[in-house]
Amino acid sequence: MKKIGILLSGRGSNFAAIARNVANGQIPDACIAVVISNRPDAGGIAIAKELGLNARVIPSKGVAREVHDRAVVAALQEHKVDLICLAGYMRLLSPWLVQQFPQRILNIHPSLLPAFPGLEAQQQAFAYGVKVSGCTVHFVDEELDHGAILVQKAVTVLDTDDEHTLAARILEQEHIAYSEAIRMVLEGKYEVVGRRLVRTVTAKEV
Ligand code: GAR
Numbered sequence: 001m002k003k004i005g006i007l008l009s010g011r012g013s014n015f016a017a018i019a020r021n022v023a024n025g026q027i028p029d030a031c032i033a034v035v036i037s038n039r040p041d042a043g044g045i046a047i048a049k050e051l052g053l054n055a056r057v058i059p060s061k062g063v064a065r066e067v068h069d070r071a072v073v074a075a076l077q078e079h080k081v082d083l084i085c086l087a088g089y090m091r092l093l094s095p096w097l098v099q100q101f102p103q104r105i106l107n108i109h110p111s112l113l114p115a116f117p118g119l120e121a122q123q124q125a126f127a128y129g130v131k132v133s134g135c136t137v138h139f140v141d142e143e144l145d146h147g148a149i150l151v152q153k154a155v156t157v158l159d160t161d162d163e164h165t166l167a168a169r170i171l172e173q174e175h176i177a178y179s180e181a182i183r184m185v186l187e188g189k190y191e192v193v194g195r196r197l198v199r200t201v202t203a204k205e206v
Contacts (some may be wrong), residue, residue, distance in 0.1 A: 003033035005081035012044020017175035105140035115190035117145035
């Protein structure tokens, strides 16, 4: 049974979708060991409590990044997590934290990276006038929104869209993409060649 740790800061809809897919077997042989928020008022923490999961608030406001990250790592290690999923975690990780879990931290970002990294990616894409946007699940490395890509889903921008309707359709795809990526990582049937993540298949599957 693989243990997933979730880091979030807000409403927690990506976390809720992951929790649903763990419960219904779409992410098999896994459990959510702990949900950690850096904000006390995060909706995701309320959801975690409703689901009866271990929910921890480790406030980051006014705390030096490394000090906060040390507390987060201690909580993750206490729960012996195998995989960490950032699910709307709006805080940069220190290089030290990333180094503690090489290729074991995933992030979801609401654009087709490398386009529109950083904050409010859906709004950035909408304002730029792109015709296609989407979401990306990627490994976390020491650069912002940068590591090797696991899954991307494209979303067509409609003439009738505003930034909210576009963000809502991207979010639907995020909920699908994240579970696909987690399943792929937990199955371990891939290798990372340079920046490229390539699926590997066994002779039986060919
Ligand atoms: C999601 O759209 C996620 O892609 C984005 O925050 C939202 C969190 O929503 N993350 C980033 O922008 C990270 N750079 P949620 O709390 O409902 O999952």
